[in-house]
Amino acid sequence: MADARHFEHQYLDLLRRVWEQGDERRDRTGVGTRSLFGPTMRFPLKDGAVPLFTTKRVAWKTAAREMLWFLTGDTNIRALVAQKVHIWTDWPLDRYRRETGEDVDRDAFESRILDDDDFAAAWGDLGPVYGKQWVDWDTYEPVGDGLFRRGPGINQIAALVDGLRNNPTSRRLLFTGWNVAQLDGMALPPCHMTYQFHVAGKRLSCMLWQRSCDLGLGFPFNAFSAALLTAMLAQQSDLEPGELVWSGGDAHVYLNHEHLVTELLRREPRSVPRLELLRRPPSIFDYTIEDFAVHDYDPHPHIAAPVAV
């Protein structure tokens, strides 16, 4: 039976509102969007609750692999492609086509990324995106005469775990990918850009600030990933997950996702999935995909939709 308060209704309501009332405009990609500014959603994370949407099947293992890849600090798509994660391939592929004029197809491009070290180094890197900023934010030390040398990189995630354990009432429990000085070198500036945490009793809550949100394709991944990260951080800090508060800046639906919106709004959310961490690894950097299980996930079928590059 349909439960009016299923967490997913927040998502479906926002999709409807953006589609019906959003400002229609041209966007960077040329596809066009309808856009609203500043929505907030709150998802419970207690007892394994997780915002994994059920009105279409979401490839949660793909989202989890991407999150683990961020935590390694890697910014090259090679490690993703090796795990059959294709969600970042289109940006290096687009650059390759533009800069060489060669009309290589996606599969051939991915094969070269996997088979050829030099090619992967030259064409597979996204620049200093999420992983770099999260675990190895560049620092510089003055050495006199207006000269600087590299200092040690800052690991924001390690510092966060330390803060959660030792200073849980701090109002500075956050990390960000928005390194203003390095935005120009990134294939895309971070969308899910700032994560702040709050501990109340034994509950760890996360607030994610997402400056730009593709509601059809990106958001189902972003919501699940943020919940997963919160569960991992809670486990590492002897806390329990509390709530995910998501705030978006520009929340949009691409005009070529109309079929997705129409079909999702026809469907009823079903089942309440649960996330389980099967092991407690020695640190936040030691999780593997085998450490995650999702129970009671009974989604409607997947709906394909094109990604705007």
Ligand SMILES: Nc1nc(=O)c2c([nH]1)NC[C@@H]1CN(c3ccc(C(=O)N[C@@H](CCC(=O)O)C(=O)O)cc3)CN21
């Ligand atoms: N326009 C746009 N939307 C995004 O969500 C997005 C970007 N660009 N650029 C950077 C990353 C890459 N992300 C992506 C890219 C593609 C899918 C995607 O195609 N998802 C499909 C198939 C997933 C699969 O491979 O199994 C989906 O139906 O969810 C999802 C997230 C999120 N980000």
Ligand SMILES: O=c1ccn([C@H]2C[C@H](O)[C@@H](COP(=O)(O)O)O2)c(=O)[nH]1
């Ligand atoms: O995790 C992500 C990454 C990207 N997106 C979407 C949001 C926008 O549709 C594009 C980025 O384009 P900008 O012009 O840089 O805003 O990618 C997402 O939703 N989630």
